[in-house]
Amino acid sequence: MSTKQKRFFLSEDDIPRYWYNIQADMVNKPMAPLNPQTKEPLKPEDLYPLFAKELCHQELDQENAWIEIPEPVREYYKYWRSTPLVRAYGLEKALGTPAHIYFKNESVSPIGSHKLNSAIPQAYYCKQEGVTNVTTETGAGQWGAALSYAAKLFGLEAAVYQVKISYEQKPYRRSIMQTFGAQVTPSPSMSTRAGKDILTQTPNHQGSLGTAISEAIELARTTPNCKYTLGSVLSHVSLHQTIIGLEAEKQMEMAGEYPDVVIGCFGGGSNFAGISFPFMRHTIKEGRKTRFIAAEPASCPKLTRGKFQYDFADEAGYTPLLPMYTLGHKFAPANIHAGGLRFHGAGVIVSQLLKDGLMEAVDIPQLETFETGCLFAQAEGIIPAPESCHAIAAAVREAKKCIETGEEKIILFNLSGHGLVDMASYDQYLAGNLMNYDLPDEVIAKSLGE
Amino acid sequence: MSTKQKRFFLSEDDIPRYWYNIQADMVNKPMAPLNPQTKEPLKPEDLYPLFAKELCHQELDQENAWIEIPEPVREYYKYWRSTPLVRAYGLEKALGTPAHIYFKNESVSPIGSHKLNSAIPQAYYCKQEGVTNVTTETGAGQWGAALSYAAKLFGLEAAVYQVKISYEQKPYRRSIMQTFGAQVTPSPSMSTRAGKDILTQTPNHQGSLGTAISEAIELARTTPNCKYTLGSVLSHVSLHQTIIGLEAEKQMEMAGEYPDVVIGCFGGGSNFAGISFPFMRHTIKEGRKTRFIAAEPASCPKLTRGKFQYDFADEAGYTPLLPMYTLGHKFAPANIHAGGLRFHGAGVIVSQLLKDGLMEAVDIPQLETFETGCLFAQAEGIIPAPESCHAIAAAVREAKKCIETGEEKIILFNLSGHGLVDMASYDQYLAGNLMNYDLPDEVIAKSLGE
Numbered sequence: 001m002s003t004k005q006k007r008f009f010l011s012e013d014d015i016p017r018y019w020y021n022i023q024a025d026m027v028n029k030p031m032a033p034l035n036p037q038t039k040e041p042l043k044p045e046d047l048y049p050l051f052a053k054e055l056c057h058q059e060l061d062q063e064n065a066w067i068e069i070p071e072p073v074r075e076y077y078k079y080w081r082s083t084p085l086v087r088a089y090g091l092e093k094a095l096g097t098p099a100h101i102y103f104k105n106e107s108v109s110p111i112g113s114h115k116l117n118s119a120i121p122q123a124y125y126c127k128q129e130g131v132t133n134v135t136t137e138t139g140a141g142q143w144g145a146a147l148s149y150a151a152k153l154f155g156l157e158a159a160v161y162q163v164k165i166s167y168e169q170k171p172y173r174r175s176i177m178q179t180f181g182a183q184v185t186p187s188p189s190m191s192t193r194a195g196k197d198i199l200t201q202t203p204n205h206q207g208s209l210g211t212a213i214s215e216a217i218e219l220a221r222t223t224p225n226c227k228y229t230l231g232s233v234l235s236h237v238s239l240h241q242t243i244i245g246l247e248a249e250k251q252m253e254m255a256g257e258y259p260d261v262v263i264g265c266f267g268g269g270s271n272f273a274g275i276s277f278p279f280m281r282h283t284i285k286e287g288r289k290t291r292f293i294a295a296e297p298a299s300c301p302k303l304t305r306g307k308f309q310y311d312f313a314d315e316a317g318y319t320p321l322l323p324m325y326t327l328g329h330k331f332a333p334a335n336i337h338a339g340g341l342r343f344h345g346a347g348v349i350v351s352q353l354l355k356d357g358l359m360e361a362v363d364i365p366q367l368e369t370f371e372t373g374c375l376f377a378q379a380e381g382i383i384p385a386p387e388s389c390h391a392i393a394a395a396v397r398e399a400k401k402c403i404e405t406g407e408e409k410i411i412l413f414n415l416s417g418h419g420l421v422d423m424a425s426y427d428q429y430l431a432g433n434l435m436n437y438d439l440p441d442e443v444i445a446k447s448l449g450e
Numbered sequence: 451m452s453t454k455q456k457r458f459f460l461s462e463d464d465i466p467r468y469w470y471n472i473q474a475d476m477v478n479k480p481m482a483p484l485n486p487q488t489k490e491p492l493k494p495e496d497l498y499p500l501f502a503k504e505l506c507h508q509e510l511d512q513e514n515a516w517i518e519i520p521e522p523v524r525e526y527y528k529y530w531r532s533t534p535l536v537r538a539y540g541l542e543k544a545l546g547t548p549a550h551i552y553f554k555n556e557s558v559s560p561i562g563s564h565k566l567n568s569a570i571p572q573a574y575y576c577k578q579e580g581v582t583n584v585t586t587e588t589g590a591g592q593w594g595a596a597l598s599y600a601a602k603l604f605g606l607e608a609a610v611y612q613v614k615i616s617y618e619q620k621p622y623r624r625s626i627m628q629t630f631g632a633q634v635t636p637s638p639s640m641s642t643r644a645g646k647d648i649l650t651q652t653p654n655h656q657g658s659l660g661t662a663i664s665e666a667i668e669l670a671r672t673t674p675n676c677k678y679t680l681g682s683v684l685s686h687v688s689l690h691q692t693i694i695g696l697e698a699e700k701q702m703e704m705a706g707e708y709p710d711v712v713i714g715c716f717g718g719g720s721n722f723a724g725i726s727f728p729f730m731r732h733t734i735k736e737g738r739k740t741r742f743i744a745a746e747p748a749s750c751p752k753l754t755r756g757k758f759q760y761d762f763a764d765e766a767g768y769t770p771l772l773p774m775y776t777l778g779h780k781f782a783p784a785n786i787h788a789g790g791l792r793f794h795g796a797g798v799i800v801s802q803l804l805k806d807g808l809m810e811a812v813d814i815p816q817l818e819t820f821e822t823g824c825l826f827a828q829a830e831g832i833i834p835a836p837e838s839c840h841a842i843a844a845a846v847r848e849a850k851k852c853i854e855t856g857e858e859k860i861i862l863f864n865l866s867g868h869g870l871v872d873m874a875s876y877d878q879y880l881a882g883n884l885m886n887y888d889l890p891d892e893v894i895a896k897s898l899g900e
Binding site: 005006007009012075078079080090108112116149152153172175178179181374377380383420424426427 | 603
């Protein structure tokens with residue numbers, strides 16, 4: 001047993017005062033999102049009907065590398081930030097690896113995941129601009145819980161469309177949102193045209209993030225003083241999440257090390273962006289050799305098997321056209337237990353970075369994720385969210401390589417959330433009821449309209 | 451919005467190296483537990499068949515005020531300690547109170563509550579003494595989860611008897627224990643004589659902590675190399691929990707304040723002891739004026755309506771006779787949602803302290819606890835365990851008094867755990883299905899055999 005330091009914290013004064021906007025430093029800028037009507041490059045004003053204005057400008061900002069975090073947002077960040085950077089001595093020992101494994105523990109946030117990092121500024125900017133109601137979609141419920149809490153902090157009313165299968169399978173998340181005072185509706189619902197269209201065609205539709213996004217956007221468009229918010233995919237969400245990596249950078253310095261490999265699980269890309277981009281700027285600007293690995297589910301492999309093309313972010317086609325790796329916006333993922341990773345596309349920034357070879361992607365089968373989750377729980381005492389298990393599994397693969405090569409690589413991954421509200425999924429795994437899903441090429445081709 | 455510091459942490463080097471044994475400083479020592487066969491005062495050796503020897507000595511130690519925390523235990527404490535001391539600015543603002551409210555956030559532990567503070571040393575001492583199997587009972591599952599994880603850390607097999615109604619109502623806790631590798635059995639079960647006796651008399655018995663204790667003790671007695679462990683009530687458990695108050699003492703110093711009131715919820719007494727005893731030593735030794743308040747459920751009011759007498763800690767009468775405030779060891783509490791507080795008696799130390807007027811007790815009706823829990827969740831972002839809601843409710847009562855008097859009292863309470871695995875209870879509350887229970891005097895008198 002080591003007596004070296006296990007956890008690293010920043011003092012409240014050292015919590016970063018700026019988010020990092022990687023777009024400003026990218027050599028190849030992300031291609032422009034397109035207005036779906038005109039097919040012209042999107043301007044911030046085109047997004048005003050949907051989002052708080054400040055967020056529209058952040059979304060398309062390719063100039064400013066540093067965006068100041070508003071003081072009230074920083075004050076609420078202090079409720080749980082800095083999150084600890086943890087040296088995973090327990091996991092290292094369980095694996096017998098010479099690698100040094102670190103993880104950033106975002107599970108300690110009030111709502112149990114990194115999502116609050118963006119929910120608070122989104123609610124803040126809405127409040128600043130006189131908005132009274134916010135709406136969003138949620139899959140597993142992590143984002144919905146975050147927005148519900150953030151809305152309450154700023155006195156906004158929140159309406160959340162939750163993917164129906166999660167609403168039914170994960171009632172605890174719904175209760176959490178309701179405890180924070182939000183209205184929660186299972187999606188698809190009969191309360192929107194988008195929902196009605198789907199339900200009349202497919203009466204028992206289980207829901208998808210794409211559908212829930214369509215419903216929330218429709219509510220925002222048809223309700224006075226109501227704005228839409230999104231928990232991943234978009235560039236301003238990734239921007240807010242860079243607080244994770246910026247803290248981690250300072251904390252790795254406290255530990256006296258710099259990562260050789262940085263890993264995040266991948267749904268729409270925001271937690272991966274959060275842990276990666278601050279380190280990636282040293283790769284871009286100083287040529288520092290670090291590998292960045294996005295870990296996605298084998299059953300929703302947009303990065304490893306998707307296609308780079310313009311696509312919608314939602315089922316009904318309400319959003320701008322985004323240049324991204326996608327499985328097609330009508331892709332219906334298998335009913336896997338990592339609800340937060342069941343999105344068909346990747347954000348525009350990460351898509352460009354992957355295209356340019358600045359990052360890599362791996363896909364992880366479901367059984368490997370839960371096997372790794374149980375190993376991690378027993379070694380480090382934290383039951384990880386099924387989403388986060390993908391990052392841990394990728395980290396474990398890298399750490400095992402080090403056993404063979406004898407290298408003492410420095411591996412850093414983001415523990416995006418805990419799994420305490422996902423125990424039903426662990427139950428299914430422990431009972432032997434889960435399986436891997438083989439996704440045939442034809443299904444992807446068909447979804448992409450090929 | 452204040453810009454003052456929100457959370458206070460200790461560096462790993464400042465985590466206390468000793469637990470505090472208040473028995474050594476008490477003017478009136480606790481009365482001796484009695485051997486149930488001989489009615490003679492209990493000697494450590496009498497407890498050897500049940501507990502690790504070191505724990506038996508800690509249990510009855512009235513000499514040594516400071517007990518060294520073994521190095522391996524401190525190393526595992528570092529996985530989550532120090533826990534933050536938090537200034538509850540959000541709650542203060544929501545109440546509009548001039549009081550300064552602080553809470554010690556024990557919910558950040560791997561298993562979500564303070565219970566791990568004692569589970570780790572108990573598992574450690576068992577391992578040291580060559581034990582291979584440990585067993586215990588659990589109500590809501592917090593202690594069972596803690597022991598399951600601690601056993602895994604030291605390579606011990608764990609068998610947990612969970613009160614049947616909790617086993618059925620809170621399946622997530624069972625899954626957590628199983629994820630950590632423990633065997634979990636609903637109690638009463640047919641696997642022990644004690645369980646069989648109860649089930650043959652009352653086939654649909656919902657279980658109680660008293661019954662589950664009897665089953666676990668019987669398993670320990672009849673299994674080679676197996677020891678029993680307990681999550682509260684006993685003096686060595688309270689001893690381990692003093693890490694909470696010892697940290698809080700240093701952290702309150704960082705905040706530049708000293709508490710006027712210290713509050714903990716009360717089941718068997720260990721989390722209350724943990725937050726209180728280190729501060730109480732200044733009351734005992736230096737006459738410092740601090741109020742100590744134990745908050746118990748109105749439906750299980752051992753401190754406010756029980757009787758001080760010798761009683762068993764379990765249903766079947768396997769344990770030593772303890773001098774304690776009790777509702778009678780056959781008391782069957784109402785089916786309230788604060789499962790961890792449904793125990794009929796109080797530990798011998800707190801019982802003596804209450805008798806001597808060094809502490810107070812209040813009882814809180816169920817609806818007030820959930821109302822306060824929702825208020826706290828919205829103000830501080832943490833959904834508290836139903837048990838912890840009792841402490842918050844008592845703190846809110848004190849803070850409201852300060853609104854009337856204008857006093858800036860310093861209130862400190864222990865947030866013993868989060869409620870993320872108890873969302874079904876919040877669901878019931880939000881749906882309006884919960885009620886208060888009026889416990890008639892006759893029921894208590896009958897249970898006490900009067």
